Amino acid sequence: MSDQQAPLKVLIVKLSSLGDVVHTMPAVMDIQAAFPHAQIDWVVERSFAPLAARCAAVHRVIPCDLRRWRKGFFKAETRGQTRTEWQSFKTDLQQEAYDVILDLQGLTKSALVAWLARKVKGGKRYALANRTEGSGYERSTRWVADEAVPISPHIHAVDRSRVLCAKALGYEVPAHMNYGLGEAAKQRKLSVALVHGTSRADKEWPLANWFEIGTRLKQQGFDVALPHGNEAERMRSLALADVLPNAVVWPRLSLDQLAAEMAQCTGVIGVDSGLSHIAVALDLPHVQIYNFDTAWRTGPEGMTRQCSVVDCPTPSVDAVWDAWLSCLHAKGTSA
Known part of the structure; x- marks a missing residue:
């Protein structure tokens, strides 16, 4: 996929957990390196949203509370509030239409979010085509995707997302790895x-x-x-x-x-x-x-x-x- 006059709009779906969110950051930075003017938004669990927002390539963080909402839907005393919050999340998610939607989690919950997100005409949803060693995977992610990307089963957690994004958007994985959090302080405490x-x-x-x-x-x-x-x-x-x-x-x-x-x-x-x-x-x-x-x-x-x-x-x-x-x-x- 070549760069466009209008900014490429990309949605990252990686909801949790903390380590997985951190491991996704180099892939986000890779996309920015390949498409410097891209607008990259990220859907993530609310507790991890402040950290995702620190990643230099992220334009907008869309927080969700899927873990809490799943419980709230089944309790009479919280069902109404949960529905209101769910509708608010969908409205926030669907503000933009995206050229590329990348489900980097490979689970039913991330597939649901990717399915709810809006595509531009000709846009595509991408997801993992297979399980990798030590990582969760649910086949529903393939049903939602326009294109499922095969990944080597034996792969580092950081590389899994980097390779999927590179294959989806048509660039080579950069040799340099950047998490986008900036360097540690020059004047450090001992x-x-x-x-x-x-x-x-x-x-x-x-x-x-x-x-x-x-x-x-x-x-x-x-x-x-x-x-x-x-x-x-x-x-x-x-x-x-x-x-x-x-x-x-x-x-x-x-x-x-x-x-x-x-x-x-x-x-x-x-x-x-x-x-x-x-x-x-x-x-x-x-x-x-x-x-x-x-x-x-x-x-x-x-x-x-x-x-x-x-x-x-x-x-x-x-x-x-x-x-x-x-x-x-x-x-x-x-x-």
């Missing part, structure tokens, strides 16, 4: 954020290991920052702060505020979680800890000062520390 929270217990790293890493960081002159996303993570942060002198427990922050705070840090050490993926997007020195080998699919890719450490049942403190020192002193941003 602090390292420890991202200990994750949505799954089997991804956690032992509290004693976090204490040991925090102690070593303090001995090297770094302060320790402790973000959290829920009450259980806040209590863990407080427990670590009790034994790590001068550790700072961040207040509960929105995702865009968390991204802004993390950008001020020297670097991040974290488990496989959305916040760790934000650290990657911010181009910070970063070590991502994995208790099983899914790092090939979601871990830092092609970066010189970011890496994954993988071991079962869990990586050792020494392995994580050695990786941190290597990332901290690496030069440049990409391989």
Whole structure:
């Protein structure tokens, strides 16, 4: 597809989750690089909307609350309000007619949104043609699409969206990867954020290991920052702060505020979680800890000062520390 006099209007449908939203940003930036005057809008769950809006290529974010609405439709006390909010969302979604609608999620809920979105005459809806390893996929996405794009089953989460967009719009995937969040702050605080929270217990790293890493960081002159996303993570942060002198427990922050705070840090050490993926997007020195080998699919890719450490049942403190020192002193941003 060649560039046009009128701006190419593109709709991205990637609703959740946090890590998936971050992993979509390079694809959005690729489209802007191929079509500099494109108008790129993004439908995303409301809780992730402030972060999606920080992506430099995004023109408009269209927030939705599909998770909440699905429950609200079945409760008499919330059904009326849910219908009102649903109608408001559809009106917002259908303000524009798009040349290209890209369902990058491959689920029934994203297919529904793509189907509701308006196309210009001759416009197309694109979606995944097949499941890829470790990712959810529902065939309804193919029924809605005008064209289903086949993707290699063994592919990194970032590359999955980048390849689909490139095939749909007819350009080569750029060699350089850009998340569109900008570089980390030039004048950074001498602090390292420890991202200990994750949505799954089997991804956690032992509290004693976090204490040991925090102690070593303090001995090297770094302060320790402790973000959290829920009450259980806040209590863990407080427990670590009790034994790590001068550790700072961040207040509960929105995702865009968390991204802004993390950008001020020297670097991040974290488990496989959305916040760790934000650290990657911010181009910070970063070590991502994995208790099983899914790092090939979601871990830092092609970066010189970011890496994954993988071991079962869990990586050792020494392995994580050695990786941190290597990332901290690496030069440049990409391989």
